[in-house]
Amino acid sequence: MPDRPKCPCMGGSLDKLIHPAILIVLARGPLHGYRIAREIGEMPLFDGDAPDVSGVYRFLKTMEKKGFVVSFWDTSNTGPAKKSYQITETGEHCLRQWVATLDRYRTGLTQLLRAARKAAEH
Amino acid sequence: MPDRPKCPCMGGSLDKLIHPAILIVLARGPLHGYRIAREIGEMPLFDGDAPDVSGVYRFLKTMEKKGFVVSFWDTSNTGPAKKSYQITETGEHCLRQWVATLDRYRTGLTQLLRAARKAAEH
DNA sequence: CACCTCTATAAGAGTATATCCTATATCTAT
DNA sequence: ATAGATATAGGATATACTCTTATAGAGGTG
Numbered sequence: 001m002p003d004r005p006k007c008p009c010m011g012g013s014l015d016k017l018i019h020p021a022i023l024i025v026l027a028r029g030p031l032h033g034y035r036i037a038r039e040i041g042e043m044p045l046f047d048g049d050a051p052d053v054s055g056v057y058r059f060l061k062t063m064e065k066k067g068f069v070v071s072f073w074d075t076s077n078t079g080p081a082k083k084s085y086q087i088t089e090t091g092e093h094c095l096r097q098w099v100a101t102l103d104r105y106r107t108g109l110t111q112l113l114r115a116a117r118k119a120a121e122h
Numbered sequence: 123m124p125d126r127p128k129c130p131c132m133g134g135s136l137d138k139l140i141h142p143a144i145l146i147v148l149a150r151g152p153l154h155g156y157r158i159a160r161e162i163g164e165m166p167l168f169d170g171d172a173p174d175v176s177g178v179y180r181f182l183k184t185m186e187k188k189g190f191v192v193s194f195w196d197t198s199n200t201g202p203a204k205k206s207y208q209i210t211e212t213g214e215h216c217l218r219q220w221v222a223t224l225d226r227y228r229t230g231l232t233q234l235l236r237a238a239r240k241a242a243e244h
Numbered sequence: 245c246a247c248c249t250c251t252a253t254a255a256g257a258g259t260a261t262a263t264c265c266t267a268t269a270t271c272t273a274t
Numbered sequence: 275a276t277a278g279a280t281a282t283a284g285g286a287t288a289t290a291c292t293c294t295t296a297t298a299g300a301g302g303t304g
Binding site for chain 1 (some may be wrong): 139142143145146149150165166167168169214217218220221224225226227228229230231232233234235237238239241242
């Protein structure tokens with residue numbers, strides 16, 4: 001592949017999984033955007049490569065609009081105000097659905113990987 | 123989640139994997155867009171849900187521009203002319219890279235799934 | 245105190261993707 | 275003939291992603 005880091009085979013993508021990742025983090029308790037982004041970045045899937053914070057803020061806003069999370073301003077600590085996000089019942093329901101979906105992805109990925117190995121060998 | 127079929131937790135996405143899927147199909151020999159789309163649809167990952175053919179044509183065009191595949195018109199058979207795509211050396215190199223990437227995805231997904239299970243139970 | 249870095253949020257711009265619809269044309273079966 | 279499957283592709287719209295820029299407080303160092 002053209003050895004630009006952009007080549008999808010280098011695996012910079014799989015972006016949609018940021019959705020369950022956020023729900024997983026928030027299932028442990030309310031948290032604000034900046035920390036969410038950092039915690040996601042620490043997940044093995046993201047390989048130490050934290051997602052663009054700007055994108056996470058946007059994503060959280062969309063998720064709130066869709067009812068997966070709710071937000072409130074946290075001014076209890078020193079420092080700039082933090083917008084804390086909390087998972088909703090809808091979000092929890094969605095997270096349970098994600099378990100099945102991720103399992104299906106994993107099965108599919110396993111078979112895609114097997115096919116890729118077979119196709120690549122020669 | 124809002125039970126629209128659009129909800130990402132229903133797993134309609136993971137679109138980027140269409141890239142390795144196409145390379146895998148083409149590694150078996152040249153093929154034209156329509157069949158490629160159907161074969162991809164039969165892969166377990168895509169769950170019988172064939173990708174939008176229009177999107178596949180577009181994708182193939184992009185892949186050709188980037189050098190992963192080359193095309194030629196096949197008028198040998200009856201019926202409308204078919205634009206056959208063939209994987210290039212670049213594409214084959216990319217496919218080998220995909221094996222490592224998919225393996226990494228799988229590991230990451232496994233851990234994300236484990237985290238989701240833990241987060242969802244209660 | 246001036247300066248830098250880290251934390252924290254968010255909008256703007258430009259680009260890239262995705263999806264749906266439409267158009268074309270041939271072939272097969274009823 | 276008429277419908278449905280095969281086959282390719284462009285237009286329009288919507289969404290998403292990335293990069294840059296703006297704001298602002300906290301903490302540390304020279």
